[in-house]
Every structure is written in C-alpha cells, then in structure tokens.
Amino acid sequence: MSIVLKVENLSHRYATAWAIRDINFEISQNGVIGLLGSNGAGKSTTMNIICGVLNQTEGEVYINGINKREDPRLAKKQLGFLPQTPPVYMDFTVNEYLTYAADLRFIEKTKVKQSVAEVMDRTGISHFSSRLIKNLSGGYRQRVGIAQAIIHKPSIVILDEPTTGLDPNQIIEARKLIKEIAQDHTILLSSHVLSEINLLCRDIIMIESGRMVFSDSMDSFNNYIQPATVMMKMENPPVESELLKVEGVTKVQYLTDKQIRVWFSGNNNITQSLITASVQHNWQLVEINLERSILDDVFKQLSQQS
Numbered sequence: 001m002s003i004v005l006k007v008e009n010l011s012h013r014y015a016t017a018w019a020i021r022d023i024n025f026e027i028s029q030n031g032v033i034g035l036l037g038s039n040g041a042g043k044s045t046t047m048n049i050i051c052g053v054l055n056q057t058e059g060e061v062y063i064n065g066i067n068k069r070e071d072p073r074l075a076k077k078q079l080g081f082l083p084q085t086p087p088v089y090m091d092f093t094v095n096e097y098l099t100y101a102a103d104l105r106f107i108e109k110t111k112v113k114q115s116v117a118e119v120m121d122r123t124g125i126s127h128f129s130s131r132l133i134k135n136l137s138g139g140y141r142q143r144v145g146i147a148q149a150i151i152h153k154p155s156i157v158i159l160d161e162p163t164t165g166l167d168p169n170q171i172i173e174a175r176k177l178i179k180e181i182a183q184d185h186t187i188l189l190s191s192h193v194l195s196e197i198n199l200l201c202r203d204i205i206m207i208e209s210g211r212m213v214f215s216d217s218m219d220s221f222n223n224y225i226q227p228a229t230v231m232m233k234m235e236n237p238p239v240e241s242e243l244l245k246v247e248g249v250t251k252v253q254y255l256t257d258k259q260i261r262v263w264f265s266g267n268n269n270i271t272q273s274l275i276t277a278s279v280q281h282n283w284q285l286v287e288i289n290l291e292r293s294i295l296d297d298v299f300k301q302l303s304q305q306s
C-alpha cells in the first residue's frame with residue numbers, strides 16, 4: 001500500500017519555544033484520520049507545516065514520496081487545505097471564487113469550467129453558484145472552503161477543525177460531506193473534540209504539549225480508554241448514600257432530579273450491579289450508559305505514559 005503522507009521527526013520552534021517536538025506518523029489509504037489534541041497542543045502548527053504554510057525547524061514531510069522541503073510546488077499539488085478560517089473572499093460569488101481557486105491550483109484553462117462545476121456538484125453548492133459568499137450561511141461557506149480544497153483532486157486533504165463555529169445541523173451536514181469525500185481522498189482532520197474524531201475517523205493521532213502521545217486505530221483507542229463513569233436516568237432515584245452502597249461506586253453527582261452520574265472503580269460489571277440494585281429497590285432505571293473518560297483525563301493519562 002503506498003504511503004500518501006509521511007511525517008518524520010517533525011519539530012517546530014516559534015521564537016524561543018518549541019510548539020511541536022519529534023512528531024512521526026504515516027498515512028497510507030483513503031478514509032479520515034483524526035489529529036486530536038487540546039487547545040495549543042500543536043495541531044495547527046503540524047498542519048500548517050504539512051501544507052507548506054510554515055517551514056519546519058526540523059524534520060521532513062513527504063507527500064506521495066515527494067519531500068515538501070525539496071520540491072514544495074510538486075508536493076503541494078498533491079494536497080488540499082482548509083485552514084481553521086475558510087480562505088474565502090466574501091465579495092466573490094461561489095463560481096468566481098472557485099474559478100480563482102482552480103487558477104491558483106494550475107488547472108488547465110480549458111478544464112476550469114468543468115472542474116468548478118464538478119466540485120460544486122460534489123459539495124452540494126451548485127444551486128448557490130451565483131451567490132456572493134458573504135450571503136451564504138456558515139455551513140455553506142464551509143462547503144465552499146472544502147470545494148477549494150479538493151478542486152484539483154489532491155490525494156490528501158487537510159481539514160483544520162472543520163466543524164468549529166457551525167451550528168448542530170451544519171455540523172451533521174459537514175460530517176456527512178467529509179465522509180463522502182473520504183471515499184476517494186485521504187483526509188487528515190484536526191479537532192479537540194474526541195466525539196468528533198470518534199464519529200468520523202478510522203485512525204487517530206493524538207498530540208499533547210507538542211508531543212505525539214498516541215497513534216493507532218480508533219478501535220484500539222476506544223479499547224484503551226477505560227470507562228470511568230456511568231450516566232443513569234431514573235424515575236425514582238435513591239439518595240446518595242444508597243448509591244454508594246453499590247459495589248465499586250465511589251462518587252455520585254445529581255445532574256437533575258432524575259439524571260445521575262456515578263464514578264466507579266474496581267467493578268468490571270458496574271452496569272449489571274446498578275441494574276440489579278435498581279430492580280431490588282425500585283429505582284425505576286430508564287437509561288444507563290458507560291461514559292469514556294473525559295478528554296482532559298485521557299490527555300493526562302497518555303501524556304504521563306509517553
């Protein structure tokens with residue numbers, strides 16, 4: 001399987017402080033790969049270097065085997081980039097802007113019209129082709145941003161926090177589009193939201209304080225992260241002291257009068273124990289879910305191990 005993106009010993013220093021240190025990973029097939037990290041972890045720095053917006057202090061980036069430092073123009077031809085803020089011109093129409101993007105990407109003059117039409121179709125914006133970008137909703141502006149990133153059919157597409165700032169419906173639509181595009185492109189997508197990466201990504205690369213702390217499949221990540229809390233909804237919830245009597249329960253938090261989160265340790269069958277106790281004492285349990293550790297805990301756990 002050919003390697004689309006290879007990042008080797010990548011480090012970057014702004015002025016005096018290192019933003020990332022010794023990042024290594026390879027990506028080799030279509031699908032969405034998540035770059036996860038808390039704010040300031042180094043995601044944008046890594047992506048900006050991969051895309052050629054920033055030159056690294058140390059290390060190498062290869063796109064389809066082409067060293068970005070040695071042949072930046074050829075390397076950049078093979079990738080598309082959507083930075084955190086879509087690089088769109090508000091006073092252009094969608095059609096004008098994408099025609100301009102096609103030109104920047106050196107698409108042959110005779111093929112520009114067709115490329116623009118195809119990419120508008122692909123991203124579901126054909127009906128807005130003559131609309132000014134400033135008159136589009138955030139979700140559609142993001143689609144235009146994605147369209148410019150794929151207009152030249154790159155093998156890898158880099159999306160920096162693509163759903164930030166969108167409303168819940170727009171987020172669902174954007175995720176759907178990203179999944180569609182991932183069928184014939186490799187996508188590297190950054191986020192500080194674990195659930196987003198979980199929903200979209202096949203593999204996950206996690207960085208914290210500029211260091212890579214995890215790189216594997218989403219499945220291994222989920223197996224690795226042990227559940228630490230249980231969320232329950234009960235029609236007739238007990239008082240705290242009753243819940244603390246259930247084997248393994250260490251802490252109780254009442255979120256509403258019916259919704260309760262409990263912390264536990266040392267009981268691998270915690271849900272079964274809670275269900276049994278609920279039946280015995282008529283707590284009328286209607287919902288129960290194991291919750292994975294919150295992201296801050298995961299970062300702490302992984303950073304300490306690396």
Ligand SMILES: Nc1ncnc2c1ncn2[C@@H]1O[C@H](COP(=O)(O)OP(=O)(O)OP(=O)(O)O)[C@@H](O)[C@H]1O
Pocket residue numbers: 014015018019037038039040041042043044045046192
């Ligand atoms: N231009 C800059 N000059 C100096 N330091 C910078 C610059 N850009 C980023 N940094 C620092 O580098 C570190 C990594 O920042 P980066 O923006 O890559 O993180 P991030 O994971 O993308 O965070 P966010 O999700 O908040 O964008 C942070 O400590 C940040 O303050």
